[in-house]
Amino acid sequence: SFADQAAASAAQARADAVAAGKSASEAAAAAAEAKQIAVEKQRLEDAATRQNDLTNNANGALVDDEQAVFDQGGQAALDEYRAALASANKTVGQWLVENSADILLTLLGVDNIVNCVKTGDVGTCLWALVDVGSFAFAIGKAPAVSKAILKVVNGISKFFEEASKARKVLERTAKTIQDARAARRPNLEVCEIPLPGLRLAAVAVPGFAAAPKKCQVDHVGQVSGDYGTKGPHLNMDDRSEVSIGVDKNGNLVGFPINANGKMPSQQHIQTAIDYLMSSRAGRTKLLNNTEGALDQIKAGVLKVNDPNMIVRMKQVCYRLRKLGVD
Amino acid sequence: MSSHLDFFADFAVTGTVLGVGLGSGPDDWPGVLGSDFHEASWTDRHLVRQFGFVDANFYDGSGEWVCDSVNVRPGQLHRFDDMIPEAIGSRYGSFPPRVPFEEVANRLVSAGVEIYHVSRVNVASLEQFWIPDGKVMFSLISEYQREDFPALRLGDVYEASTTTGVDIAAEQLTRYR
Numbered sequence: 018s019f020a021d022q023a024a025a026s027a028a029q030a031r032a033d034a035v036a037a038g039k040s041a042s043e044a045a046a047a048a049a050e051a052k053q054i055a056v057e058k059q060r061l062e063d064a065a066t067r068q069n070d071l072t073n074n075a076n077g078a079l080v081d082d083e084q085a086v087f088d089q090g091g092q093a094a095l096d097e098y099r100a101a102l103a104s105a106n107k108t109v110g111q112w113l114v115e116n117s118a119d120i121l122l123t124l125l126g127v128d129n130i131v132n133c134v135k136t137g138d139v140g141t142c143l144w145a146l147v148d149v150g151s152f153a154f155a156i157g158k159a160p161a162v163s164k165a166i167l168k169v170v171n172g173i174s175k176f177f178e179e180a181s182k183a184r185k186v187l188e189r190t191a192k193t194i195q196d197a198r199a200a201r202r203p204n205l206e207v208c209e210i211p212l213p214g215l216r217l218a219a220v221a222v223p224g225f226a227a228a229p230k231k232c233q234v235d236h237v238g239q240v241s242g243d244y245g246t247k248g249p250h251l252n253m254d255d256r257s258e259v260s261i262g263v264d265k266n267g268n269l270v271g272f273p274i275n276a277n278g279k280m281p282s283q284q285h286i287q288t289a290i291d292y293l294m295s296s297r298a299g300r301t302k303l304l305n306n307t308e309g310a311l312d313q314i315k316a317g318v319l320k321v322n323d324p325n326m327i328v329r330m331k332q333v334c335y336r337l338r339k340l341g342v343d
Numbered sequence: 344m345s346s347h348l349d350f351f352a353d354f355a356v357t358g359t360v361l362g363v364g365l366g367s368g369p370d371d372w373p374g375v376l377g378s379d380f381h382e383a384s385w386t387d388r389h390l391v392r393q394f395g396f397v398d399a400n401f402y403d404g405s406g407e408w409v410c411d412s413v414n415v416r417p418g419q420l421h422r423f424d425d426m427i428p429e430a431i432g433s434r435y436g437s438f439p440p441r442v443p444f445e446e447v448a449n450r451l452v453s454a455g456v457e458i459y460h461v462s463r464v465n466v467a468s469l470e471q472f473w474i475p476d477g478k479v480m481f482s483l484i485s486e487y488q489r490e491d492f493p494a495l496r497l498g499d500v501y502e503a504s505t506t507t508g509v510d511i512a513a514e515q516l517t518r519y520r
Contacts, residue, residue, distance in 0.1 A: 235422075236491040236492065237491065239418075239469060239482075239488065239491075239501060239502075240465075240467070240468060240469065241414065241416075241469065241482055241501065241502040241504065242412055242414045242480070242482075242502060242504030242506055243385075243391075243398065243400065243412070243414055246385050246386055246389055246391075246400065246412075247385055256419075256422070256423065260385075274383070274385055275381075275383035275384075275385075276381075276383065276393070277381060277393055277423075278381035278393070302467070302491070305465070305466065305467035305487075306467050308465060308467070309464070309465035309466075309467040309468045312464040312465040312468075313464055313465070313468065315464075316464045316511075316512075316515065317509065317510045317511060317512065318461065318464070318471070318480070318509065318511060318515070319509075320411075320412070320506050320507070320508050320509055322386070322388070322389070322402055322404075322411075323386050323387060323388075326386065
């Protein structure tokens, strides 16, 4: 499972750090780093899947997992997958309600019913549980209870068989779905935040290159045709990009831009912000570029679709000036 | 055989990449540039399909994705060696890591295409040249950017782009060649 992978990554990172002669605190930091990267990877994957599913549902299109099953096996496989998903998700309680046997839920509780099914002689077991002298039974419920027990005896085995078949179908399609999700996952590159005291040992994270390098800003984003869409941004060394904004407290913040198939990691985003906080020259370049973009928008040379982007550019310029520029 | 200069000249004159350009839909592009692209959204109602150094941007202003900007980014060629889509490489051959604008301009002038210099509105701006035929803007490395791009030289093309709604006033333009 993902949790196992994250834990294994953390344990491996800790062991590597100890083997490399690092202190306990450094080893702990390495483990935390590895776990964070694994968590980040999963978060991005889940977010991408959720976003696609929302979009597709809104458009009446197949959600991502369904598309993967369809691509692999066609309509028949998709129908089987959908039916399996519905069967596997159905509870005993739902089955009882659908089959007009829900009176047993009130009388016996779902756990007792499930336990009776496990005995192999569900009818005898259920009748043994029914208190025939009870008030409920006495006020005319006996025919309904009898009928419900008969339905359970005749039908619940089939329900469990179908659920078992459904789980097998889902197990069979799981790899197809996992492979498709992995293919959609934005690339994340492992790197270290280049600050003294935060240099970590090499970490092994499933799906990532083993040896981390330092995160780096390649250059401050230039005012080209997409500046009106991206806004102020920094181009990172791994071809990912970090968009810059200002939060409600007036602090510079970074947002990931999925560019060139690369999504910046949290370390890249932190590196971008650290760069701007520590580099007067960097702040000056970003300020000049962003003011240049505003000038170009005003001159009609650069297009911007979202008026909020102009506000954001101005906020970033204001904050950069406050932090100090040349 | 066509060369990379023909690619930029074709884009400058037509505003299209292998025949697709502004006004097209997202599905018009893979058929021309192939299915190897990255898709992303950078703001609300924005979609971009990135085919190596070609970005096709779409805007959904009325319930339909419409291409409103095409950006070609030769300024990235020196950083990565996988930026040329196969369909473009097949037609135009290999691309060098730098594309001096003067070489593109020579090709355009020999074809009778007019080139205009866009007056700078900010010292940090890239140097810009406008090709009215295809409504394409060439943005070049200027003195201000040289420090950030040591692999590029003054006058190298950083980006060529065409965008709907970009309106450049006549007083901003000076005939260059």
